[in-house]
Amino acid sequence: MERRVKSTRNAVKQNRSRLSDMSSRLKINGFFSSGVTLLDNEDFEFSQLDIDEDYSTSSVTKLGIQMTFQVSDDINVTGQLVAKGVDNYDVEAEWAYLSWDMTENFTARIGRQRTPYYLLSEYLDVGYAYPWTRPPIEMYSLPLNNTDGLAFLYDFNVADWNFGTHVYVGEAFGDVESLGGSFRLQNRGITFTAETGSWTLRLGYSNSEVKVASIVSGGSGEELLQGINGIDGVGGLKASIDTINANAALLGLDPIASIDKLPLDGIQTDYMSAAFTYDNGSLLVIGELSNLAVEDFIQPAGDGGYLMVGYRFGKWMPHITYSRFYTDSDNDKQVQDYIDAAVAAPGALGAVTRVGALAQGVPPAQAEALASAAIGNAVSGAEDLANGLAPLIQEQASITLGVVYDINSRVKAKFDVTKYDSFGEYNNYTIDPVSGAVSSTDLDGYGRFGLTDDGKASTANLDSSTTIYTFAIDAVF
Amino acid sequence: MKIIKRLISSAVAACFLAGATASVADIAIIVNPESGLNEADAKQIASAFLGKRGSIAGVSVTPVDQEEGQASRDEFYTKVVNKNASQLNAYWSRLIFTGKGMPPDQVSADAEVVEVVADELEMIGYVSPGAVDDSVKVILVVQ
Numbered sequence: 001m002e003r004r005v006k007s008t009r010n011a012v013k014q015n016r017s018r019l020s021d022m023s024s025r026l027k028i029n030g031f032f033s034s035g036v037t038l039l040d041n042e043d044f045e046f047s048q049l050d051i052d053e054d055y056s057t058s059s060v061t062k063l064g065i066q067m068t069f070q071v072s073d074d075i076n077v078t079g080q081l082v083a084k085g086v087d088n089y090d091v092e093a094e095w096a097y098l099s100w101d102m103t104e105n106f107t108a109r110i111g112r113q114r115t116p117y118y119l120l121s122e123y124l125d126v127g128y129a130y131p132w133t134r135p136p137i138e139m140y141s142l143p144l145n146n147t148d149g150l151a152f153l154y155d156f157n158v159a160d161w162n163f164g165t166h167v168y169v170g171e172a173f174g175d176v177e178s179l180g181g182s183f184r185l186q187n188r189g190i191t192f193t194a195e196t197g198s199w200t201l202r203l204g205y206s207n208s209e210v211k212v213a214s215i216v217s218g219g220s221g222e223e224l225l226q227g228i229n230g231i232d233g234v235g236g237l238k239a240s241i242d243t244i245n246a247n248a249a250l251l252g253l254d255p256i257a258s259i260d261k262l263p264l265d266g267i268q269t270d271y272m273s274a275a276f277t278y279d280n281g282s283l284l285v286i287g288e289l290s291n292l293a294v295e296d297f298i299q300p301a302g303d304g305g306y307l308m309v310g311y312r313f314g315k316w317m318p319h320i321t322y323s324r325f326y327t328d329s330d331n332d333k334q335v336q337d338y339i340d341a342a343v344a345a346p347g348a349l350g351a352v353t354r355v356g357a358l359a360q361g362v363p364p365a366q367a368e369a370l371a372s373a374a375i376g377n378a379v380s381g382a383e384d385l386a387n388g389l390a391p392l393i394q395e396q397a398s399i400t401l402g403v404v405y406d407i408n409s410r411v412k413a414k415f416d417v418t419k420y421d422s423f424g425e426y427n428n429y430t431i432d433p434v435s436g437a438v439s440s441t442d443l444d445g446y447g448r449f450g451l452t453d454d455g456k457a458s459t460a461n462l463d464s465s466t467t468i469y470t471f472a473i474d475a476v477f
Numbered sequence: 478m479k480i481i482k483r484l485i486s487s488a489v490a491a492c493f494l495a496g497a498t499a500s501v502a503d504i505a506i507i508v509n510p511e512s513g514l515n516e517a518d519a520k521q522i523a524s525a526f527l528g529k530r531g532s533i534a535g536v537s538v539t540p541v542d543q544e545e546g547q548a549s550r551d552e553f554y555t556k557v558v559n560k561n562a563s564q565l566n567a568y569w570s571r572l573i574f575t576g577k578g579m580p581p582d583q584v585s586a587d588a589e590v591v592e593v594v595a596d597e598l599e600m601i602g603y604v605s606p607g608a609v610d611d612s613v614k615v616i617l618v619v620q
Contacts, residue, residue, distance in 0.1 A: 122575040162529045281559040409562030
């Protein structure tokens with residue numbers, strides 16, 4: 001009898017240890033955000049997050065579940081599944097990797113990981129982890145945020161400093177709705193962090209080599225590519241200018257500036273960021289500066305940054321953030337070169353036609369008529385292309401006033417009001433259909449926003465600012 | 478059996494002493510008696526519990542935490558780590574969801590911390606001073 005009791009006790013003990021073994025080997029964590037957001041202006045929309053003048057809950061709602069299974073002492077497998085309202089709650093594996101602690105300081109990871117472009121990039125979906133309802137859209141609106149590949153992390157301490165290095169290489173792929181296409185990226189990059197006391201400093205550099213995998217028929221990407229490259233090399237701005245210049249050379253006329261075709265692969269994209277946070281328990285300050293450069297392709301790339309200051313009063317933290325973005329001079333020159341080529345083409349075509357006709361003995365009045373006809377035919381395509389490119393020269397600034405309230409230690413309520421303005425102006429080009437003369441007027445810009453396509457937005461009479469209001473509940477568990 | 482005895486005795490001690498120490502609310506940092514670590518400052522202990530370092534003064538340490546809602550836990554994180562429970566959860570969420578770290582394992586009472594620290598060489602924990610017995614070594618008391 002006693003023996004049986006003993007053996008039962010032992011069995012219970014073993015069972016318990018196996019249970020506790022299981023529960024300590026598998027860790028489940030999660031995060032959740034929901035709320036409501038809208039902007040106050042019928043002209044603007046922020047289509048990436050489905051924010052417009054109608055209130056929306058889905059653009060704030062996200063659920064993430066992360067499971068980490070400890071395979072052995074030094075190896076674990078982690079999966080993070082995220083469902084977002086903006087993606088119709090389609091579940092996406094944002095992280096799926098095996099991690100190996102090779103030494104106490106050195107970890108290697110293989111699989112899908114979030115690309116550490118900027119300070120907040122790796123935990124963009126975890127609302128609880130940052131003070132705003134959404135990080136500044138001036139910087140944090142990059143598409144394709146995952147890299148499938150290898151990462152190495154090295155951490156070490158020197159006196160009171162903790163240093164971390166993160167190197168990664170891999171590929172990314174996916175559709176980008178706003179660009180109307182799908183892309184493959186070869187990614188690589190490195191980040192450094194240094195922490196001491198209340199301070200954290202971070203430097204990051206990433207490079208992507210982008211390949212256009214496919215283009216949505218009739219999308220904005222196709223318009224741009226066909227407008228410049230033509231279809232299978234026929235038509236398009238590049239071929240037109242080459243033909244005009246070839247004829248100009250035969251006729252002894254000056255050529256106009258030529259342009260390159262837009263490449264469909266090997267597009268180099270460089271992301272740089274320098275950031276700091278200061279958090280002494282009461283005062284929280286976060287600042288970041290970034291540069292995005294895209295070589296040989298037309299994208300609104302440039303400099304962005306923000307500075308956030310918050311102060312905790314018990315469960316409340318009011319905060320203020322200034323954020324700014326503008327496309328830089330390299331980008332603007334690249335865009336302007338294509339615009340200049342597009343608007344110069346009809347006039348140059350007219351000149352070539354006129355001089356060519358005259359050289360063939362066509363009477364001057366008739367040569368003039370032929371030239372005007374050629375210009376007239378070319379004007380609308382050239383105008384469309386130039387005026388499609390002009391809004392890629394962008395700028396905007398915003399001020400966010402927000403407050404965070406700790407409902408309990410795992411749930412926060414947040415309310416942010418962000419006013420976006422300083423959109424600047426861009427040129428709207430008109431080409432005279434008879435003479436080919438180019439004129440331009442200034443239109444008010446709209447920065448990172450899009451114009452609503454319900455016909456309410458008039459480019460000639462845009463409001464100079466818009467405000468987004470967002471209430472959110474963020475939880476971690 | 479030995480463990481259970483110790484568990485009971487330290488739990489009893491904790492009950493008796495809880496009243497006496499509650500108003501003072503000091504927090505004692507304890508390690509295994511065999512540990513090479515004899516003293517540490519609050520900064521070093523905070524960074525061990527935040528997963529920023531795995532050793533103090535060359536001695537490997539593994540923190541054992543207490544569950545949310547334990548009085549010692551609130552004392553420890555406010556006084557030693559300078560973070561309230563929300564800030565701590567925000568800190569860990571930035572690490573957990575980026576695969577950069579996991580918070581220390583948790584137990585549910587001072588007595589269990591004492592038990593775990595007494596059992597394993599590298600463990601470091603925090604308890605109210607009343608829970609300390611001679612099975613562990615105190616390396617710092619924070620008021």
